[in-house]
Amino acid sequence: MRIGVVTFPGSLDDRSALRAIELAGGVAVPLFHGTNDLKEVQAVILPGGFSYGDYLRCGAISRFSPIMESIILAAEHGFPVLGICNGFQILCESHLLPGALTRNADLHFICADQKVSIESTNTPWTRGYTKGQEIVIPIKNGEGSFQCSDETLKELEDEGRVVLRYVGKNPNGSRNLIAGISNKRGNVVGVMPHPEQAIENLTGPSEDGLMFFSSILKEMVSK
Amino acid sequence: MALDTVKHAEENPNTTQPYKELGLKDDEYESIKKILGRRPTSSELAMYSVMWSEHCSYKSSKIHLKQFGDKAVKSEALLVGIGENAGVVDVGQGYAVTFKIESHNHPSYIEPYQGAATGVGGIVRDILTMGARPIAVMDPLRFGDPENPDTRRVLPGIVSGIGGYGNCLGLPNIGGEIVFDDSYQGNPLVNALCIGVMKHSDIKLATAHGAGNLVVLFGAKTGGDGIGGVSVLASETFSESKPTKRPAVQVGDPFAEKVLIECSLEIFKEDLVVGIQDLGGAGLSCATSELASAGSGGMDIRLETVPLRDPSLSPEEILMSESQERMCAIVEPAKLKRFMQICKKWDVTATVIGEVTTGTRLNITFNGELIVDVPPRTVAHDGPVYNRPISKPKYLDSLKPVSVPLPATPDEIKAAVLKLMAAPNIADKSWVTNQYDRYVQGNTVLSQPEDSGVIRIDTATNLGVAISTDANARWSYLNPYEGAKLALLESCRNIATNGAKPLAVTNCLNFGSPEDPEVMWQFSETVRGLADACLELGLPVTGGNVSFYNQTGTVAILPTPVIGVLGVVQDVTKRTPMGIKPNQVIYVIGNVDDNFSGSEWAYIHGKQIGDHSPVANLDMEERLVKLLLEGQPIFEAAHDISNGGFAASISEMVMRTNVGATINLEGKVAAELLAETPGRVIVAINEASTNEIVALAGKYQIPVRCVGTTGGNYLTINGAAISIDELRDANTGVFEALFG
Numbered sequence: 001m002r003i004g005v006v007t008f009p010g011s012l013d014d015r016s017a018l019r020a021i022e023l024a025g026g027v028a029v030p031l032f033h034g035t036n037d038l039k040e041v042q043a044v045i046l047p048g049g050f051s052y053g054d055y056l057r058c059g060a061i062s063r064f065s066p067i068m069e070s071i072i073l074a075a076e077h078g079f080p081v082l083g084i085c086n087g088f089q090i091l092c093e094s095h096l097l098p099g100a101l102t103r104n105a106d107l108h109f110i111c112a113d114q115k116v117s118i119e120s121t122n123t124p125w126t127r128g129y130t131k132g133q134e135i136v137i138p139i140k141n142g143e144g145s146f147q148c149s150d151e152t153l154k155e156l157e158d159e160g161r162v163v164l165r166y167v168g169k170n171p172n173g174s175r176n177l178i179a180g181i182s183n184k185r186g187n188v189v190g191v192m193p194h195p196e197q198a199i200e201n202l203t204g205p206s207e208d209g210l211m212f213f214s215s216i217l218k219e220m221v222s223k
Numbered sequence: 224m225a226l227d228t229v230k231h232a233e234e235n236p237n238t239t240q241p242y243k244e245l246g247l248k249d250d251e252y253e254s255i256k257k258i259l260g261r262r263p264t265s266s267e268l269a270m271y272s273v274m275w276s277e278h279c280s281y282k283s284s285k286i287h288l289k290q291f292g293d294k295a296v297k298s299e300a301l302l303v304g305i306g307e308n309a310g311v312v313d314v315g316q317g318y319a320v321t322f323k324i325e326s327h328n329h330p331s332y333i334e335p336y337q338g339a340a341t342g343v344g345g346i347v348r349d350i351l352t353m354g355a356r357p358i359a360v361m362d363p364l365r366f367g368d369p370e371n372p373d374t375r376r377v378l379p380g381i382v383s384g385i386g387g388y389g390n391c392l393g394l395p396n397i398g399g400e401i402v403f404d405d406s407y408q409g410n411p412l413v414n415a416l417c418i419g420v421m422k423h424s425d426i427k428l429a430t431a432h433g434a435g436n437l438v439v440l441f442g443a444k445t446g447g448d449g450i451g452g453v454s455v456l457a458s459e460t461f462s463e464s465k466p467t468k469r470p471a472v473q474v475g476d477p478f479a480e481k482v483l484i485e486c487s488l489e490i491f492k493e494d495l496v497v498g499i500q501d502l503g504g505a506g507l508s509c510a511t512s513e514l515a516s517a518g519s520g521g522m523d524i525r526l527e528t529v530p531l532r533d534p535s536l537s538p539e540e541i542l543m544s545e546s547q548e549r550m551c552a553i554v555e556p557a558k559l560k561r562f563m564q565i566c567k568k569w570d571v572t573a574t575v576i577g578e579v580t581t582g583t584r585l586n587i588t589f590n591g592e593l594i595v596d597v598p599p600r601t602v603a604h605d606g607p608v609y610n611r612p613i614s615k616p617k618y619l620d621s622l623k624p625v626s627v628p629l630p631a632t633p634d635e636i637k638a639a640v641l642k643l644m645a646a647p648n649i650a651d652k653s654w655v656t657n658q659y660d661r662y663v664q665g666n667t668v669l670s671q672p673e674d675s676g677v678i679r680i681d682t683a684t685n686l687g688v689a690i691s692t693d694a695n696a697r698w699s700y701l702n703p704y705e706g707a708k709l710a711l712l713e714s715c716r717n718i719a720t721n722g723a724k725p726l727a728v729t730n731c732l733n734f735g736s737p738e739d740p741e742v743m744w745q746f747s748e749t750v751r752g753l754a755d756a757c758l759e760l761g762l763p764v765t766g767g768n769v770s771f772y773n774q775t776g777t778v779a780i781l782p783t784p785v786i787g788v789l790g791v792v793q794d795v796t797k798r799t800p801m802g803i804k805p806n807q808v809i810y811v812i813g814n815v816d817d818n819f820s821g822s823e824w825a826y827i828h829g830k831q832i833g834d835h836s837p838v839a840n841l842d843m844e845e846r847l848v849k850l851l852l853e854g855q856p857i858f859e860a861a862h863d864i865s866n867g868g869f870a871a872s873i874s875e876m877v878m879r880t881n882v883g884a885t886i887n888l889e890g891k892v893a894a895e896l897l898a899e900t901p902g903r904v905i906v907a908i909n910e911a912s913t914n915e916i917v918a919l920a921g922k923y924q925i926p927v928r929c930v931g932t933t934g935g936n937y938l939t940i941n942g943a944a945i946s947i948d949e950l951r952d953a954n955t956g957v958f959e960a961l962f963g
Binding site for chain 1 (some may be wrong): 383386387390391392393476477478479481482485568569570656657658659660661662663664665666667668679682795796963
């Protein structure tokens with residue numbers, strides 16, 4: 001089962017995402033932004049980081065990378081894509097997901113162990129969790145406040161497309177405590193917290209994040 | 224102005240030159256003329272002035288720093304020693320680790336965000352230059368009075384600069400210090416440490432060998448930022464009458480640096496460079512002269528080929544510019560094509576600006592005209608050396624003993640603990656550390672507020688390294704010789720507490736003006752203490768940094784030697800964290816005395832410092848480290864006792880995991896609770912391990928005492944019951960209230 005992780009200039013959590021795929025039992029394939037070659041992967045992860053230094057707007061430049069052309073095209077046909085943090089921002093800039101991620105309410109970068117609840121198991125990335133399950137995974141970003149129009153918000157809620165929600169105090173001013181969403185079809189998911197940094201108790205706050213990677217692998221085996 | 228060529232200089236020997244404005248003294252200018260046999264060209268003057276500045280030449284400190292070499296023990300672990308960009312240490316399994324601290328104090332005071340950001344950038348490039356992948360950073364910081372409005376300007380900016388740059392590079396920030404003392408008002412200390420890891424075979428050196436090899440400048444284009452930063456900023460005391468110096472602070476672009484890191488690592492992997500040097504302080508002047516003098520000496524540079532962000536820059540400015548995110552490599556012609564391909568892949572600008580020659584001189588031309596013709600060693604290494612006068616400070620004769628309340632009743636103990644935990648020096652620092660990414664790279668095993676930062680370097684074998692930085696400037700003020708030793712011992716103890724064996728030492732020595740004999744005495748005593756202690760403990764000093772002129776007017780900062788110790792952890796899964804669990808037994812290892820000098824308890828009572836520092840007991844501390852390492856399998860939790868004494872350490876252990884403890888202290892209760900006698904550690908064990916800890920105490924001749932048990936929701940000390948919520952209320956929110 002081959003899962004790709006794209007390295008953009010300024011990606012930071014690409015190697016952690018590759019490791020998470022391997023720990024979950026998959027074949028991790030490094031992909032580079034500069035070509036449109038998806039190397040026959042069956043799903044792709046856009047990792048966290050500061051691609052292009054977050055200049056202009058987070059994700060605004062990466063969205064034009066050659067590899068994004070292939071990913072956008074594939075995603076529209078149901079190809080599974082997970083965007084984590086900066087990857088989520090790129091997905092919003094690419095219009096694969098609605099809304100935008102803006103400066104945290106307190107204007108600071110926040111690194112914290114965050115409790116979130118699994119709101120939807122109706123995506124290939126979260127199928128292995130149980131709905132309502134609370135997990136602890138790190139958040140680490142400066143621009144993680146999810147914003148969208150009232151209309152979009154209603155749509156996301158009504159269609160069950162909120163995938164992750166912050167539990168407790170709102171860490172960054174996100175609307176409806178939203179920490180992650182999916183597209184209508186459910187194959188494209190964007191999350192602000194970092195499941196790839198919660199795959200070992202030794203180095204993360206928990207192992208709660210590993211199920212994102214196990215879920216997609218299981219999904220692909222069953223297909 | 225016409226180009227001041229070598230020919231022009233020869234023909235016009237009596238031209239008046241602004242050497243004083245560039246920071247050179249009369250006799251220094253005379254020696255340059257003597258070396259060259261003529262007056263320097265303006266470009267040469269620019270180079271000598273930056274390279275002979277205090278910051279680059281260590282002219283006041285060199286004579287003392289020699290001791291680190293003279294007294295050094297032969298260490299098989301040391302692969303690369305002092306003199307290169309950073310020392311390299313063998314940590315086993317074929318891995319080598321490099322680490323170093325540098326100061327960025329003056330720029331950070333003028334422009335907190337950029338000053339601190341480029342401090343991170345500079346130290347990271349030093350580590351990268353050795354051939355290593357940077358794996359973590361740490362930032363020991365010191366500020367003036369937290370209530371002072373200027374501290375509110377400086378601190379948030381510095382923290383956000385460190386975060387803004389380090390987070391964007393993808394380097395976990397795993398520790399450091401934040402200390403407040405009035406002496407740092409107007410002179411905050413921003414020290415930055417970086418650690419990198421590589422295989423032995425990947426070590427790179429800053430040298431230009433092989434005539435015909437090419438000099439390649441790669442990374443960001445050269446701009447007008449930071450010109451004169453070294454000589455004008457770092458080597459001169461701030462004075463209120465002079466104009467503001469903001470333009471001399473460099474501006475950082477962390478994205479450019481991140482790309483430069485990945486690009487360089489790919490270049491190293493394919494073994495495409497003969498030598499490499501980063502461009503930091505003194506920019507191209509430093510890189511070319513250091514590379515050339517470490518090689519055969521000859522180098523030709525064509526300065527007009529340097530890519531510029533600002534085309535109006537003069538040759539002198541190009542030589543002095545401290546634009547960030549640039550590297551200079553020596554590349555064999557046959558490997559240039561591949562080198563350039565990798566740079567292109569990462570969109571990094573790379574330009575051949577010259578070549579290594581068979582000669583012995585560094586020649587720089589600008590549009591064909593010779594503007595620099597110097598023996599490179601005279602620029603890079605043969606700067607002036609001063610044996611500055613020293614005299615024992617007069618303040619030492621008028622020190623006053625500490626007078627502090629000694630809590631005894633439960634009410635007094637409770638009030639004392641809560642007061643202490645709310646003091647800014649002891650308060651929870653997460654408002655700061657949560658602005659730093661501690662998780663990125665996925666190998667952070669321990670990070671603040673633990674005693675040391677622990678990073679896994681091999682996921683298969685669980686080999687790791689631990690690092691800690693420490694200083695107790697108040698003890699150094701009372702006795703710089705002992706203060707330096709005590710800082711080293713604390714740093715060793717911190718990493719041993721988490722289960723790491725001390726291996727090598729780095730330092731960042733922050734002092735006032737070397738032109739003040741009393742400051743120079745503090746400095747010489749500090750170096751003597753540190754060198755003596757390293758010799759006795761068998762630890763090599765792998766490098767360091769000296770920052771002088773940390774004073775405003777005649778008021779110098781407390782002498783602040785920040786000592787970093789690196790250690791190896793054979794199996795990071797066995798590290799000992801500080802958080803306790805229920806049903807454990809708590810022991811204190813080591814003895815206390817009732818000296819409150821230099822303690823936080825004294826400082827929060829009228830900012831007293833006291834009259835005498837503790838005396839470092841190297842023999843005992845060495846045994847303590849051995850005890851900690853041997854006892855690691857039975858220690859369920861461990862925490863060093865330092866700032867704030869037992870009271871602060873036990874409170875931190877309780878809050879870390881929300882597990883209470885019931886403590887019974889005997890003897891001089893106030894001292895047991897609040898004194899900061901060095902050489903003590905709190906450990907928690909299972910009761911079943913009692914015989915083992917007693918046996919260890921006997922074997923290493925160090926007293927251990929059982930002081931309590933864990934469990935419940937209260938920290939109860941001699942009947943004073945403090946709920947964990949009360950502790951947390953006192954300890955948290957302090958930074959938010961001051962700086963949020």
